[in-house]
């Protein structure tokens with residue numbers, strides 16, 4: 596992995612920082628000198644290597660963003676206008692916005708107070724004959740209760756779509772996130788573990804869906820037929836312009852090749868927060884104990900017992916950035932207004948806060964942040 600530069604003094608400790616390997620610059624330069632800069636051999640190679648690393652016996656489809664990958668998954672899951680889906684209320688809007696493109700009704704499930712992941716008991720209360728899929732997000736990088744979700748999904752015969760934007764490299768009971776459910780989405784947006792500027796990957800366990808996924812990614816056209824240069828290209832289903840470029844894939848491959856270092860660096864920082872905040876009063880970490888799963892350490896989220904604005908101000912005075920990052924989705928008007936059946940979300944809404952975690956940081960930086968926090972606010 597490339598050298599970890601010390602944070603610039605004047606900037607302080609920022610919340611996020613993109614991770615761009617030195618090799619990515621070389622690889623992108625090579626692509627720019629080649630004949631293929633759009634979707635070409637690098638995209639295929641990225642998909643193959645991504646599958647080897649994350650998708651078990653499944654396959655991977657590279658697209659232009661994580662949101663594209665989710666929309667694609669929702670289409671492949673057969674969802675259509677008028678259907679209902681159960682979704683997490685606490686996530687990036689990217690998880691739920693594609694349902695609005697499709698006219699699918701979202702039913703928001705509450706959070707688990709310990710992890711801020713989807714609350715399995717609430718999923719069980721919400722599910723009914725109209726439910727056509729369950730979506731979960733592994734918040735911060737800690738996998739959801741997949742056995743329990745799968746039991747419910749099986750009973751109602753609906754697919755699970757995992758939003759693993761925070762969770763590449765996470766495992767659940769020895770299984771890799773990416774090989775557990777029928778569909779798993781990964782994001783390569785600027786501040787994710789692996790970045791391609793913007794980009795996404797959908798891992799799919801049923802390989803029979805791959806040809807359709809490839810068509811939907813490209814207007815609905817069968818690309819290999821089109822490349823013959825003759826008319827064999829009627830479009831019979833509406834597709835999108837969702838493909839990844841070789842420029843992006845070159846970046847993605849470079850990060851994939853140093854993924855072990857990226858992941859362990861992030862996990863080391865998360866551990867340092869755990870150690871550093873042990874015994875601290877008024878603050879608890881989210882998702883810091885789950886022996887049957889590993890945390891991919893994308894976010895370090897804490898609950899502060901009092902005065903979050905004061906806590907953030909105190910950190911800002913010490914040049915430490917903090918943020919809420921995601922907001923409960925029912926706060927956004929497009930989703931139809933605030934729900935009143937989400938008591939756990941209500942309880943943490945004014946208390947959660949995300950602390951800096953990225954590969955430009957050192958364990959020393961985390962110790963410093965923890966010492967500042969322990970002085971109180």
Ligand SMILES: *Cc1c(COP(=O)(O)O)cnc(C)c1O
Nearest residue numbers: 660661662687689690760782784
């Ligand atoms: C980043 C992210 C996405 C995908 O976002 P894109 O910017 O479209 O790649 C989806 N869900 C969550 C939870 C995310 O954090």
